[in-house]
Amino acid sequence: MDDLAFGSRNKRGDWTPNEPASTAPLFVFPPKPLALLKWIPSYFFPFNLLFAASAYVWWVYLLSDLSRFQNFDLFLAIQLYFLNTCALMIFYGLFEIRLYVLRAQGQRFKFNGRWPSDNKSDVFWFKSQLIDNVLRTLLIAMPLWTFIEYVILSFYAHQVPSLPALVDHPIYFAALALIVPVIHETHFYLIHRALHWRPLYRLFHLVHHNSVNPSPFSSLSMHPVEVFLYLGVAFWHVIIPSHPLLALYQLHYAGFGAIPGHIGFDKIELGEENALDTHSYIHYLHHKYFEVNYGDGLIPFDKWFGTWHDGTKEADDRMNDRMTKRRNSAA
Numbered sequence: 001m002d003d004l005a006f007g008s009r010n011k012r013g014d015w016t017p018n019e020p021a022s023t024a025p026l027f028v029f030p031p032k033p034l035a036l037l038k039w040i041p042s043y044f045f046p047f048n049l050l051f052a053a054s055a056y057v058w059w060v061y062l063l064s065d066l067s068r069f070q071n072f073d074l075f076l077a078i079q080l081y082f083l084n085t086c087a088l089m090i091f092y093g094l095f096e097i098r099l100y101v102l103r104a105q106g107q108r109f110k111f112n113g114r115w116p117s118d119n120k121s122d123v124f125w126f127k128s129q130l131i132d133n134v135l136r137t138l139l140i141a142m143p144l145w146t147f148i149e150y151v152i153l154s155f156y157a158h159q160v161p162s163l164p165a166l167v168d169h170p171i172y173f174a175a176l177a178l179i180v181p182v183i184h185e186t187h188f189y190l191i192h193r194a195l196h197w198r199p200l201y202r203l204f205h206l207v208h209h210n211s212v213n214p215s216p217f218s219s220l221s222m223h224p225v226e227v228f229l230y231l232g233v234a235f236w237h238v239i240i241p242s243h244p245l246l247a248l249y250q251l252h253y254a255g256f257g258a259i260p261g262h263i264g265f266d267k268i269e270l271g272e273e274n275a276l277d278t279h280s281y282i283h284y285l286h287h288k289y290f291e292v293n294y295g296d297g298l299i300p301f302d303k304w305f306g307t308w309h310d311g312t313k314e315a316d317d318r319m320n321d322r323m324t325k326r327r328n329s330a331a
């Protein structure tokens with residue numbers, strides 16, 4: 001595909017889409033019913049549906065026998081770690097191999113003109129972003145992912161007699177499933193905003209921002225505290241009345257779903273004519289500029305609180321004004 005029909009490339013080789021980034025047409029005033037109707041399919045396809053389906057498979061075929069979680073079983077925890085890790089390595093690996101190892105679509109639709117592998121830096125383990133990101137994912141993110149999952153399933157294992165059946169409360173559970181992305185967006189915005197408070201940033205969040213030019217495995221490359229806060233969104237399903245299937249969906253939405261923001265490409269080509277929108281521009285701009293786009297745009301938190309950046313020159317000017325004011329007030 002000709003990416004210059006959809007955007008432009010500067011001298012450094014960075015590609016910028018013609019269309020500024022936009023937030024979802026939810027929570028806008030006055031309401032935009034037509035835009036909302038047009039947007040609804042993208043709420044489900046392809047990612048949300050995929051993470052809901054993976055949670056369903058995990059629950060129905062692998063984890064629904066909750067009696068196994070009543071007492072701690074190390075062998076079961078290890079099995080769960082391998083299951084989650086294999087699934088994640090396959091899922092993230094498909095994007096990494098196609099786009100960054102095989103470079104199957106070259107630099108077409110790639111935001112940053114440079115490849116992360118060209119940037120050897122001391123901030124990364126073994127000076128390599130990819131090795132650093134993969135090791136942090138395997139050694140930090142996946143054990144914590146499994147720990148959170150195990151704790152939640154153990155909680156439900158002790159609730160079995162009173163566990164509400166999905167079929168007994170179809171409207172409540174359908175509504176809860178529908179707002180899983182909204183819960184995620186709110187939780188993510190709040191913890192992310194807090195992690196940009198300077199002392200917390202230096203202690204915990206800096207690790208994730210080492211990947212200024214993110215690639216798929218940057219998604220969960222985080223300090224352990226940040227992983228716990230981020231994937232801990234699933235704990236909302238032990239606080240509110242819920243069901244293990246929905247807790248798994250929330251966890252998969254956060255874990256597998258971290259990838260769209262870190263793909264580094266605006267579109268993934270599917271043949272000569274078609275391409276899949278990754279919706280990664282908003283979070284790419286966060287990695288580029290740090291102090292903008294703390295949320296992913298499902299709820300326009302950044303517009304409400306003055307930190308929205310849509311990739312345009314005007315947004316650049318607004319950001320620079322804000323930074324200057326902040327520096328002046330700190331001086």
Ligand SMILES: [Zn+2]
Pocket residue numbers: 208214219261262283287
């Ligand atoms: Zn990120």
Ligand SMILES: [Zn+2]
Pocket residue numbers: 192196205209286290
């Ligand atoms: Zn950040």
